Amino acid sequence: MSMQLWVVQTLNGLQLGVMLFLMSAGLTLVFGIMNLINLAHGSLYMLGAYLAATFQALTGSFFIACLLAVPLVMGIGMLMEMSILRRLYDRDHLDQVLATFALILFFNELVRMTWGPQAYFMAIPESLSGTVEILPGIPYPAYRLTIVLAGSGVAVGLYLFIGRTRLGMIIRAGATHREMVGALGVNIKLLYTFVFGMGAAMAGFAGMMAGPILSVETGMGEPIMILAFVVIVIGGIGSVRGAFAAAVLVGVADTFGRILLPPALSSMAIYILMAGVLCFRPQGLFPAHG
Amino acid sequence: MRKGILGWVLAVCLSFAVSATAADEIKIGYMATMSGPAASLGIDILDGFKLGMAHKGGKLGGLPVELIMGDDQLKPGIGVQVANRFIEKEKVDFVTGIVFSNVMMAVAKPITDAGIFLISANAGPSPLAGARCLPDLFTVSWQNDQTHEAMGKYLQDEGVKRLYLMAPNYQAGKDGLAGVKRYFKGEIVAEVYTKINQPDYAAELAQLRAAKPDGVFVFYPGGMGINFVKQYAQSGLKEEIPLYTTAFTIAQMVLPAMGDAALGLLNSSFWGPDLDTPVNRKFVADFRKEYGRLPSLFAAQGYDAALLIDSAIAAVGGDLSDKEALRKALRKADFASVRGDFKFNRNHFPIQDFYIRKVIKNSEGVLTTKIIGTAFEDHADAYHSECDMQW
Amino acid sequence: MGKPADRRDRAGIHFTRIHLLYLAAGIGFFLIPLAADAFYTRLAGRILIYGLCALSLDLILGYGGMVSFGHAAFLGIGAYTVGILSNHGVESAWIAWPAAMACAGVTALVIGAVSLRTSGAYFIMITLAFSQMLYYFFAGLADYGGDDGMALWSRNSIGGPVDPGNPTQFYYLVLLLLAIVFYLCRRLVHSRFGMVIQGAGENERRMRAIGFPTYRYRLVCFMISGAVAGLSGALISNQTLYISPALMHWSRSGEILVMVILGGMGSLAGPVMGAAGLLLTEEVLSEYTEHWMIILGPLLILMVLFARGGIYGLLSPRRES
Known part of the structure; x- marks a missing residue:
């Protein structure tokens, strides 16, 4: 492989990694703080893409569509939390897996009934439709570069929010000392709903960003949801830092696996990586709780 | 119980x-x-x-x-x-x-x-x-292969020299590429199989660009096709290397989801809405x-x-x-x-013509296809001789 | 099934209402081919086969507390073993079915050896990952149909007067196998081995402190469960005469989990009821509307939220759920 190709493929890996991070950050937060496995996280990704595509068709602007869709997905997520998921926090993982599995069936059918069975169109915003030369002689799609930047921006923002703000501190405390935080007078219920909404917003945002490059269709969230689970398991469940490291690792490994390995092996590469990591570190790379 | x-x-x-x-x-x-x-x-x-x-x-x-x-x-x-x-x-x-x-x-x-x-x-x-x-x-x-064979024949007739092939890693994908190769006799630069239902092709497209073929043939039906065609256009490759495919990728119901990324693509089919x-x-x-x-x-x-x-x-x-x-x-x-x-045919599969279609915008601005040529007349599939049905 | 009361007493179980239900269910299933036409016999057979698979999952899930989200992998391995053997001319059930169990068992041993080092959510996710891995492996296995899968030309043969090609005989064969497995599993969970598994499911640290090598016990249990699931895979491939990677898709693992929970886990009979419940609901709903999933989804959520003991729990309220 030439030098140029290395650069481009690394960027591709980063772009996938950033996408995975947006998905897995919410998953891992919800898991770390509320101890909830949410399989329906992929449905929020799908809803994000569909809503943004609809708003884009109505308003003609990708950016306005995102501005409208992000809070809407956040709202849907919070509604989901308040109506159903809240009741599952003190259940075992099994009940959570089942209920959220059922939610996937529900959302897929709901989307199909609302938007029809055909894939939905979402355009790349005009200003980002070309390619940019990242290095002399190496063109790269501007939109994908935007994804890398926007995703990294969200990652940094999240890091600062959790590390530097009061609310972030409470969230961190909630992850490790749930009862204590409650005893200190923090409204735990509201906090949980907020955290869930935040995760939903990030998943929805990932869906919106993916909409113009991928096919917007029912079930589109499931492959990335499974990958996101691989990410949080590798990273260590509950750890945002771990999720970021693992997302980039998985993104790059998947990208290079696809071009360097035979197809039968490359489709299994990520899972082999995960089994390998868990073999040596059963709690993932960055265990959240001691 | x-x-x-x-x-x-x-x-x-x-x-x-x-x-x-x-x-x-x-x-x-x-x-x-x-x-x-x-x-x-x-x-x-x-x-x-x-x-x-x-x-x-x-x-x-x-x-x-x-x-x-x-x-x-x-x-x-x-x-x-x-x-x-x-x-x-x-x-x-x-x-x-x-x-x-x-x-x-x-x-x-x-x-x-x-x-x-x-x-x-x-x-x-x-x-x-x-x-x-x-x-x-x-x-x-x-028969599955027929449509691909039509594009293979067209590429051969057009004198494309170096062809790059891509398909999902499953039987229909392999059959499809085999169909193209049955009639295309030029150089096959690479034959790339991707994971089933893979959503993103950025890595493969970068490899493709580096290989500098004269043309690319892909078999990606449904959602995979939408993803591929959109990403192919977005990477700027559409202007550099012509993309050839079949009606399985360019079906009428997916065209709205592809948008202008599909415009101008050549594909083979036994039928088109403008067939007269x-x-x-x-x-x-x-x-x-x-x-x-x-x-x-x-x-x-x-x-x-x-x-x-x-x-x-x-x-x-x-x-x-x-x-x-x-x-x-x-x-x-x-x-x-x-x-x-x-x-x-005697195996109860059709003998029929195959056309090359181009994606256009009709007078109402709707994406559709237009027949620009005939690849085969009365084309029989490659397997009928193995069928021993007599009638 | 509820007759030898003396043995039950030794195991500390008394003849209760639930045993009457077993008896009634046994008779009911026995009568189906006599009373219903071929379609319903087949549907009932399908219920029994998935019941068998769900039962095998219940063994590790309900008793051992191991939430496997990749059980369909073993189902698929069993089915593919039968298919690949048949492709090479091995048609005898006496070879193919034990081979299916062996292959699934060995696969479970390998997967279990890695997965059981983890617990909780990690375990759920790693079993899911392994089944995805196998799914992609078989989807890429071009010699055996790849993603398209492969057809079986006929059912496996048994010899003697038994002809699995006959739908009624095949049905009774499935029923017999389920009864045998059911009996053996009952013995197993009430044995010393079963007690260790249940103890480890509730509190692994305690069991280890007492001196049981819980990892080894759980691994053996996981392997047995995988082997039984392999048997159900062999049976389902014989029933449908078709094998494809779709058998091992992750949503199939989800369905098997749903069966166990719907029926009531930790009860052996529950999963069979759960299989009946899910498959019949699907069958009935899908006749009314193509959007049946919009009904099934909320139904399942309601079940998880409000009927935790499953069908078994509703029928036998004295058991803790």
Whole structure:
């Protein structure tokens, strides 16, 4: 492989990694703080893409569509939390897996009934439709570069929010000392709903960003949801830092696996990586709780 | 286990509820993938089929039709279950639909073994066209490889020198590329197989760009096709290296989701909405009127499936008991197909023309295709000689 | 099934209402081919086969507390073993079915050896990952149909007067196998081995402190469960005469989990009821609307939220759920 190709493929890996991070950050937060496995996280990704595509068709602007869709997905997520998921926090993982599995069936059918069975169109915003030369002689799609930047921006923002703000501190405390935080007078219920909404917003945002490059269709969230689970398991469940490291690792490994390995092996590469990591570190790379 | 008894009681009650069969109607089981992301093909075929029925006065061969639906969920196991419902419970006279090859491979034998005629409105896997051809299976669409062969022939005729091939890593993908290579004799730069339902092709596209081929042929149906075509255009490759594909990637129902990324792409098909036959003009116009969208090739296949059944039942005067006569009537294919000439090969797969189409915007600004050339006339599939059916 | 009361007493179980239900269910299933037509016999057979698979999952899930989200992998391995053997001319059930169990068992041993080092959510996810891995492996296995899967030309043969090709005989064969497995599993969970597994499911640290090598016990249990699931895979491939990677798709693992929970886990009979419940609901709903999943989804959520003991729990309220 030439030098140029290395650069481009690394960027591709980063772009996938950033996408995975947006998905897995919410998953891992919800898991770390509320101890909830949410399989329906992929449905929020799908809803994000569909809503943004609809708003884009109505308003003609990708950016306005995102501005409208992000809070809407956040709202849907919070509604989901308040109506159903809240009741599952003190259940075992099994009940959570089942209920959220059922939610996937529900959302897929709901989307199909609302938007029809055909894939939905979402355009790349005009200003980002070309390619940019990242290095002399190496063109790269501007939109994908935007994804890398926007995703990294969200990652940094999240890091600062959790590390530097009061609310972030409470969230961190909630992850490790749930009862204590409650005893200190923090409204735990509201906090949980907020955290869930935040995760939903990030998943929805990932869906919106993916909409113009991928096919917007029912079930589109499931492959990335499974990958996101691989990410949080590798990273260590509950750890945002771990999720970021693992997302980039998985993104790059998947990208290079696809071009360097035979197809039968490359489709299994990520899972082999995960089994390998868990073999040596059963709690993932960055265990959240001691 | 008590649920088992309840289920049994329920089941018996149900069987009484739905077992009344009038002697003077035909029962047709329609099996297709009607749920999940791949549902739009099954729905288009069904709409085409219904339009065909409507054009025959809501009847087929003069008999009223009871259409019984079955969703195979794109799982062969579920397909077999649906087939058994059609055979054992509904006791249908015909089964039609069947979108995907894997479902077809699972249900073809049980259905035809039960003495039921199976009219495939889409899937045409190679084993059933060759050594394992079945006397009661009629495929009104195509044999899988034919459409790819047409593009292979076109690329050969056009003098493309270095071709890059891509497909998902499954049987249909390999068959598709094999079909191209059967007629394209230039250099194959690379033959890349990607993971099934892979959403993102950035890594593969970077490799492709570095290989600098003269042309790229891909087989990516459905959602994979939408992803690939969009990303191909976004990476700027569309202006550098021409992309060739088939109607499976460029089907009418996915064009809106691709948008301008698809504009100008060449693809092969046995049919196009602009194909100039009287039947096709009426079909396309009425389909638009009825459903408010342009038909895809899948809808055209559904329409022809209805017409084929109609012609056969009419030929035997509505007497469904004489299977031999009915089979003969089906073999004649005495109906006015949307594609003009239509005849069955001895393996019950069509011998037909194949065209090269280009994606354009019509006068209303809607993306559609326009036929720009003919790749094959009266093209037979590559497997019919392995079929030992004689008639 | 509820007759030898003396043995039950030794195991500390008394003849209760639930045993009457077993008896009634046994008779009910026995009568189906006599009373219903071929379609319902087949549906009932399908219920029994998936019941068998769900039962095998219950063994590790309900008793051992191991939430496997990849059980469909073993189902698929069993089915593929039968298919691949048949492709090479091995048609005898006496070879193919034990081979299916062995292959699934060995696969479970390997997967279990890695997965059981983890617990909780990690275990759920790693079993899911392994089944995805196998799914892609078989989807890429071009010699055996790849993603399209492969057809079986006929059912496996048994010899003597038994002909699995006959739907009624095949049904009774499935029923017999389920009864045998059911009996053996009952013995197993009430044995010393079963007690260790249950103890480890409730509190692994305690069991280890007492001196049981819990990892080894759980691994053996996982392997047995995989082997039984392999048997159900062999049976389902014989029933449908078709094998494809769709058998091992992750949503199938989800369905098997749903069966166990719907029926009531930790009860052996529950999963069979759960299989009946889910498959019949699907069958009935899908006749009314193509959008049946929009009904099934909320139904399942309601079940998880409000009927935790499953069908078994409703029928036998004295058991803790």
